[in-house]
Amino acid sequence: MKYFQQDIECASREKIEAIQNEKIVKQVKHAYDNIPYYRSLMDQKGVKPEDIKGIKDIYKLPFLSKYDLREQYPDGLLAVDKKDVVRIHSTSGTTGKRVIAYYTENDLDLWADCTARAIVAAGGSKEDVVQIAYGYGLFTGGMGLHDGARKVGCMTLPMSSGNTERQIQFMHDLKSTILCCTPSYAAYLGEALKESGLTTKDINLKAGIFGAEPWTESMRKDIEKSLGIKAYDIFGLTELSGPGVSYECEEQAGMHINEDHFYAEIINPETGEVLGDGEKGELVLTSLDKEAFPLIRYRTRDICILNKEKCKCGRSFIRMAKPMGRSDDMLIIRGVNVFPSQIETVLLEQGYTPNYLIEIDRVNNTDTFDIYVELTSEQFSDTIKDVSLKEKELSNALKTMLGINPKTHLVAPKTIARSEGKAVRVNDKRKLID
Amino acid sequence: MTLQQISIFMENKPGMLCEITKFIASKNVNMRALAVADTEKFGIVRIIVDDPTLVNEMLTKEGYATTLTKVLAIEIPDEPGKFSAILEKLAKADINIEYSYAFTSKESKAVTILRVDDVDKAESIIK
Incomplete structure (x- = not known):
C-alpha cells in the first residue's frame, strides 16, 4: 500500500480544485451563519457568503490571527452546539495565550484520515507496529497520530512521551516499526538505544514521523543513523486540528498539504498581499470542511514556501517547505510554543523588572532553555534560604505559565544588556535551518 | 549591641x-x-x-x-566557654541563628556577628 486514499492524494489538479471550490463555499457559509464574531468580521469587510463562489474568491475574506483566537477564548469561535463536540485539544499557555480547538466526531474522522495518510506515506500498513511517543492529552500529537495509526490498522502503542527506558524496552520487545514523536525526543531515543547496549540491528524500526518543532536536515541524518530509519516530517497546528495538515512522502522533499481539507496561501506578512508561486512569505491556512472549529485564512506566522511541482511520489497535493522562521516572536522550545510576553507577565506578577534574557540552544539534539532575570534590591533578602526560595517560586510560576521547565538564573541588576530601541530578549543559538 | x-x-x-x-x-x-x-x-x-x-x-x-x-554584634572575651554560654541563652529563648561570623575590633577585641530571627529579643536576653 503506497497511499492511504489514492483517489484523492493522486487526484488531478482539476478534481482537487473542484473539491476546494465546493467546500470553501460551504465552509464560509457555515462560519458566517454560526460564529457571530466571524460574521461581524466579514460584515466589516463588506463581504457576504454569496460573494464566495469558489476558492479563487478567498482573497476577499478577512484574515484570522492568534489575536482573534485570544479575543474569543474559550469558545467564541465554536461553530456547532456543544452537544455535538466530542473532544477538545489545547495548546500550552495560560488563558489568552491558550488555544482551545474543538472537534466533532466527523472532525476527528477527517483528522485521522490526514494522519493515516502520513503514516502510509512513511511506509505504514496493517502489518506495522506504531509506537507513539508524542504526549497524549491536551497536546494534539499523541491522539492525532494514534487515531491515524488505528485507521491504517496498525498495532498502536500509546506510549506517550517520557519514560525512555520503557520506550526502548517496548521498541525492542514488541518490535515497533514506526516511531512517532518530536524530533528531539527521537534523537534522544537514538542515544538511549546506544546507551542501553543495543544497536539498530536489535530493533525493527524502519521509519519515524517527527514533528511539532523545527528540525534541520542534519538532525534528520543523525536520527536516521542512530535509529536506523527513514525520518519523515509532519506539520500541523492545534488551531487546525493538529499534526497532519501536511506530511512528507518518501521523496523527503517538502510536505504534501492535505488540500482536500486545507487550503494554503502565502502572503506578505507586512501587507497581507497574496504572493505568487514559489515566493517566500507567511503561510495562511483555511480549513475546508471543519464542523466545530472552522478557521478561515488563519495566519500561522510560519514563514514558508509552497511548491506546486508534481512530486515523484505520484501525489498531486502541493508541498510546503519546512517553515523557515516566524513572522512573530513565538519560540518553539522542546515542541512547546513560548511567547516572550508570557515570561514578561510572570516576571511582573512576581515583582521583578521586565529585564530578562532568554537563551535557547540545542545540546545533543535537545533544547536547553535558560532565563536570566535581574534581581533588584527590593527582591533581594539577606539569607541564602530566602533568595533560593524566591528563585524556586519564580521557576514554578514560569513552569506553570509556559508548560515547560526553564532553568532560571538570578543575576545582578543592570547586568543584562540594554539596547537602544527594541530590546533583545531572546538569544536563540539553535541552528534550525541548514 | x-x-x-x-x-x-x-x-x-x-x-x-x-x-x-x-x-x-x-x-x-x-x-x-x-x-x-x-x-x-x-x-x-x-x-x-x-x-x-x-x-x-x-x-x-x-x-x-x-x-x-540588623544583626547582633557581641564582644566575647577570649576565654573558653564564653561563646557557648551566649548561644545557650539564645537557644533557651527559642531564638534561631541564621548565620554567624567574627572579626577583630579596632581595640583588638573579638566581635561575633549573629544573624538571628528576632534581633531585639536576642539583644535583651544577652544584656
Missing part, C-alpha cells in the same frame, strides 16, 4: 567579589568585616562598615542588589 549589616547579591562567577571590594575601596570605605555565603548559583556578601546607610546607597546607585539587615 546591634549593627546594620549590608548584604550584596553576587552572581557565582569569577571576579565578582573583587569587583565589589574594589568599588568599596574606591569610595575610601574601610570594611570592618566581610563574610561570603554561596550556593552553586549565587552568593551573598555581607559586610560591616562604619556608615552602612551611606555605603548601601552608594552600592545601589552603582547597580548592586543590596539590603540592610
Whole structure:
C-alpha cells in the first residue's frame, strides 16, 4: 500500500480544485451563519457568503490571527452546539495565550484520515507496529497520530512521551516499526538505544514521523543513523486540528498539504498581499470542511514556501517547505510554543523588572532553555534560604505559565544588556535551518 | 549591641567579589568585616562598615542588589566557654541563628556577628 486514499492524494489538479471550490463555499457559509464574531468580521469587510463562489474568491475574506483566537477564548469561535463536540485539544499557555480547538466526531474522522495518510506515506500498513511517543492529552500529537495509526490498522502503542527506558524496552520487545514523536525526543531515543547496549540491528524500526518543532536536515541524518530509519516530517497546528495538515512522502522533499481539507496561501506578512508561486512569505491556512472549529485564512506566522511541482511520489497535493522562521516572536522550545510576553507577565506578577534574557540552544539534539532575570534590591533578602526560595517560586510560576521547565538564573541588576530601541530578549543559538 | 549589616547579591562567577571590594575601596570605605555565603548559583556578601546607610546607597546607585539587615554584634572575651554560654541563652529563648561570623575590633577585641530571627529579643536576653 503506497497511499492511504489514492483517489484523492493522486487526484488531478482539476478534481482537487473542484473539491476546494465546493467546500470553501460551504465552509464560509457555515462560519458566517454560526460564529457571530466571524460574521461581524466579514460584515466589516463588506463581504457576504454569496460573494464566495469558489476558492479563487478567498482573497476577499478577512484574515484570522492568534489575536482573534485570544479575543474569543474559550469558545467564541465554536461553530456547532456543544452537544455535538466530542473532544477538545489545547495548546500550552495560560488563558489568552491558550488555544482551545474543538472537534466533532466527523472532525476527528477527517483528522485521522490526514494522519493515516502520513503514516502510509512513511511506509505504514496493517502489518506495522506504531509506537507513539508524542504526549497524549491536551497536546494534539499523541491522539492525532494514534487515531491515524488505528485507521491504517496498525498495532498502536500509546506510549506517550517520557519514560525512555520503557520506550526502548517496548521498541525492542514488541518490535515497533514506526516511531512517532518530536524530533528531539527521537534523537534522544537514538542515544538511549546506544546507551542501553543495543544497536539498530536489535530493533525493527524502519521509519519515524517527527514533528511539532523545527528540525534541520542534519538532525534528520543523525536520527536516521542512530535509529536506523527513514525520518519523515509532519506539520500541523492545534488551531487546525493538529499534526497532519501536511506530511512528507518518501521523496523527503517538502510536505504534501492535505488540500482536500486545507487550503494554503502565502502572503506578505507586512501587507497581507497574496504572493505568487514559489515566493517566500507567511503561510495562511483555511480549513475546508471543519464542523466545530472552522478557521478561515488563519495566519500561522510560519514563514514558508509552497511548491506546486508534481512530486515523484505520484501525489498531486502541493508541498510546503519546512517553515523557515516566524513572522512573530513565538519560540518553539522542546515542541512547546513560548511567547516572550508570557515570561514578561510572570516576571511582573512576581515583582521583578521586565529585564530578562532568554537563551535557547540545542545540546545533543535537545533544547536547553535558560532565563536570566535581574534581581533588584527590593527582591533581594539577606539569607541564602530566602533568595533560593524566591528563585524556586519564580521557576514554578514560569513552569506553570509556559508548560515547560526553564532553568532560571538570578543575576545582578543592570547586568543584562540594554539596547537602544527594541530590546533583545531572546538569544536563540539553535541552528534550525541548514 | 546591634549593627546594620549590608548584604550584596553576587552572581557565582569569577571576579565578582573583587569587583565589589574594589568599588568599596574606591569610595575610601574601610570594611570592618566581610563574610561570603554561596550556593552553586549565587552568593551573598555581607559586610560591616562604619556608615552602612551611606555605603548601601552608594552600592545601589552603582547597580548592586543590596539590603540592610540588623544583626547582633557581641564582644566575647577570649576565654573558653564564653561563646557557648551566649548561644545557650539564645537557644533557651527559642531564638534561631541564621548565620554567624567574627572579626577583630579596632581595640583588638573579638566581635561575633549573629544573624538571628528576632534581633531585639536576642539583644535583651544577652544584656
